[in-house]
Amino acid sequence: MFESRFKQALAATVGLCAASTAQAGFVEDSHLTLGLRNFYVDRDFKQDNAPKSRTGSWSQGFDLQFKSGYTDTPVQFGLDVGADFAYRLDGGKGRSPDGVLPVQTDGSPVHDYGHANVAAKVRYSKTELRIGDQRPNLPVASFDPTRQLATRYEGAVLESREIQHLTLTAGRLWSITGRESANREDLYLWGDTPAQSSNGLNFAGASYAFTPTLSGTYFYAQLEDIYRQHYLGLAHKLPLGNGFTLKTDARYYNTKEEGQALSGRVDNRTYGLMFSLNKGSHTFGAGYQRMMGLDTFPTFNNYAPAPYLINWSALGFVKPGERSWQVRYDYDFAGLGLPGLKWMARWMEGNDIDLGRQSHETERTSILSYVVQSGPLKGLGANWMNIGVNVRDTSRYEENRLALTYTVNFW
Template identity: 85%
Template sequence: MFDSRFKCAVAATVGFCASGTAQAQFFDDSHLTLGLRNFYVDRDFKQADAPKSRTGSWSQGFDLQFKSGYTDTPIQFGLDLGTDFAYRLDGGKGRSPDGVLPVETDGSPVRDYGRANVAAKLRYSKTELRIGDQQPNLPVVSYDPTRQLITRYQGAVLESREVKDLTLTAGRLWGITGRESSNSEELYLWGDTPAQSSDGLNFAGATYAFTPQLSGSYFYAQLEDIYRQHYLGLAHKMPLGGGFTLKTDVRYYNTEEEGKALSGRVDNRTYGVMFSLNKGGHTFGAGYQRMLGLDTFPTFNDYAPAPYLINWSALGFVKPGERSWQVRYDYDFAALGVPGLKWMARWMEGNDINLGRQSHETERTSILSYVVQSGALKGFGANWMNIGVSTRESSRYEENRLALTYTVNFW
């Protein structure tokens, strides 16, 4: 247990240590945590002409974060700051790049890398403005938590929940620090170069719960001088009786170039639908996605994810003209009296890809995870992911990822 003097010492490093009621909640509601992540990845290429037979690494990550409460003032103020760092335990030039560790100019992975983050936050009533480090999870921009260090963005985001059942979000992002980088850079499209960077991403959107079973979202995004994008999503849950519930997700994107078109033509329209049938610990899913237009669905540099796509995964299934589908099964072992243990298995397939030739790709994924629910190791997590990918014209590989996680809560 850390006393108030230690909290004050931590806060003093950011120049905010004072007495009085205005600052009391800033300290009393603060949290200091250290996230530990031991991560192993191995990708075994199966095709005969692979540049390398295997890639991968083993690393240890540390994520120290201080999150303040808010001052007891009419406009409340808070501050979040921290640092994340990763150290390579195993893996060399012969197994790099692996999608996890940054690479030196000679092609070898770095021994360690890290970055700092800071964000000021202002709150009035149920509206909050956050300026600095961002980890958005929105249809038009999302971070990636699937490797060692997460994707971080730099910008300003405003979120308001003043109206019951309505969430309004708006913001501007001007930088990104990818999962394989220590440095922030401007936003541009995956596959392009920094010379084609945008000045920033502007976005606004609304999510409204029409009923407890039906919600809808609309977002607009403008990556300045590259593209403008519209998103529409609907989610519905329907009790079917007998303990069955059917969830339906429908999502649509329309993206085209704008302004100076620094990335050239952007012509993509995407729609997808996902049905999930649940009873007890069982969930059965089936999804379909279609890419329309002449171009691939755009994603940001450092392969920042687009998880709101119905069929987003290791492959992405975002190529021009692609029709893709998936079948999925999830089981929550809490139904058998083992809370914290979950398993997911999924098959995805894409056809009719138009890249000057017709193509075909498949991916199977299995994820087994467990989080300790009580005792001295409460919160300790283990996650094993197995991925098998086959793309007709380019590659076949088998990938395994193992992550062990634990969070130390200092206060």
Template identity: 50%
Template sequence: MELKWPLHAKSFCLCAGIALPLTGFADVVDDSHLSLTLRNLYLNRNFTNAGAPVSKVGNWSQGFDLQFESGYTDTPLAIGLDLNGQYAIRLDSTGNDGSLPFSRHEQKAADDYGRAGATLKLKYAKTIARIGDQKPNYPVASNDPSRQLDTIYQGAVIESRDIDNLTLVGGRFWSIVTRESSNHERLYRYGTNDSLDSDGLDFVGATYALTPDLQASYFHGVLNDIYKQDYGGIKHTLKFADGYQLKTDIGYFNNREDGAARSGPVDNQAYFGLLTLEKNGHMVGASYQRMTGDTVFPTLNGYVPQGYLPNWAGLPFIRPDERSWSVRYGYNFAAMGVPGLKLFTRYIKGTDIDRGAGLSRDRESERDIMLSYVVQGGVLKDLGFELKNMKTQTRYGNDYDEFRLITTYTWKFW
């Protein structure tokens, strides 16, 4: 198996390799960090409806994620270089669950796969430019750590915090490595043909903290000649004297086609609200999410999740006209003297789904249970375990019952 370094990444490494030794090299090394994360993933999805095309899919795999993060040169324009390498081995698999590269011709998952890359960093005052591999968490482009190897974008991003309480960001992503791939590919709209791709995703955004407990955000993104997207959101935390915290998260997306509209019409507006109340380790919450317009909420190739939508789960609840609500409960057992142990449960119901002219409306639901534990001390300190169970039901689709067991450990060399 060959790890492919894109030409841009090779150029960044060469430029950085020339620049870094000139001045301030000691700071680059002294402030650096090297870590290796081991991730073992077991996934088993059983389809429970009689008409399902297959009875089950799943996989068992072992992943390795090596990350080098440099410091910066001691120069007016500080320079740094981050390196990354990811590799995974298939231990067992049944069918295609979207976690590993899958050959439709051979009808089997790849034995192994990997990727590697670099990120050149430039820093001036409180402004940082990153060129190369990125793992963003923005409304217009987000990472996907849900399976074995996560999503990596390649692009150029500038983020500035020079103005108090204001974070400004902007840039362009020109390629993506999806969770089940080794290769960088151009961006396109999920659910369409990869020949209908884009020159890149351009975006700008701003987040302003009006108070320490209240912030507002706006983002605008354009997947050129495919779709454009606007997002506005507000997050607020209300603290009570007796230890209660009420958190509010509300937002709105407006999606429509851009330019040549290579992937066809895009007409989707989504708004949502999430309220959570926290006290002594307990969390209870409720959310509402509404889709309007004639098309599904647009996402990027690789089925990258939209983490800003509160009802995105195993099912995304983003189909045309869909109304969905959820109730959730979580508990941090540190409040009972068991630090590192956490529970999260959730039930989501979606209704009024438009399946097209002349077809009856669809509905769907999902129940999630998630239990995680991180060892707090001893030889196995920081070893993490996560158990998930997701059960879905739809009126016209395929129902499934899925279990995931994830074990992680990060070895920090320095």
């Protein structure tokens, strides 16, 4: 019922936008872009008796998006419309599934897939309502741009910045399209089935900058008949002198089943702390995360990401009882006269995993990226990620991802 009302509101808002397209701002402030993404992934399994020795694919993606400006009216209206599409260049049944391309019933990857998207926008003063396609980056729901086509949601999100230093956010998401899916699905938990779907995710939160160096965020979320969740985050930057700055991130989740508990018990509390010491082009980081409670940290179907977890990564480090830590180093080559070139190296380790037996897992990650800063190829990006994973008695693999990206700005 709630979703139906929002869809009716979307249709009405689109109609208003169409009636107002001649007004100043709607067209003049619009943008049409085409994002190009060439993506290669290869995972080489090292453990004994692996189901497959390798998985992976090579694909080309296109993301065409029109984003309007706003009508010149007291209550302003806008419209975003787009479509994305990916085509498989290489990779077959013998190397599927790879976490990128959707899989057909015979186990082979699709030759191509894509989605269309539309969102109506309504703005008054510094408050905006967006109904339709959503790519949120919130503690309670996030999209995933790390594969070929990005995870996205459908719903309604209201954001207000009327009060200085305060951002208020509220909304409802009722469907998800995963990074390796061509279909919208209701929301349910990773590892469950569509029969355990929720009617939607309701959420509200606030972020406030207490000072230029201290900010705080609180969110509450309810995945109807599955869980309710509280999130609290604090971030602080401390100048130490001589060009050194220490950033501290503290994050906490508390998640418990609610309503009909379609996923059964959900009992998880997560604490995370990250310290990052920066001087010039160098950043040194160290983080710690603890899973409390009887269950894994819940994530949405299609393994939608939870990047607000301190130790979120390929493994996630989200298992019951897990204590995980990381050390990290970032370098910006602008300090050597090479702006746009960056490198990150990270080691992560998880212990005390309680899955009926104590377990242990490690992950090392290295990311080298470059974006052309000027000239006819300005904006062309290249990203190489190397990941090594070792989960005791379960999985061991080496993964390489290579992405070439470029955005064509038509206007």
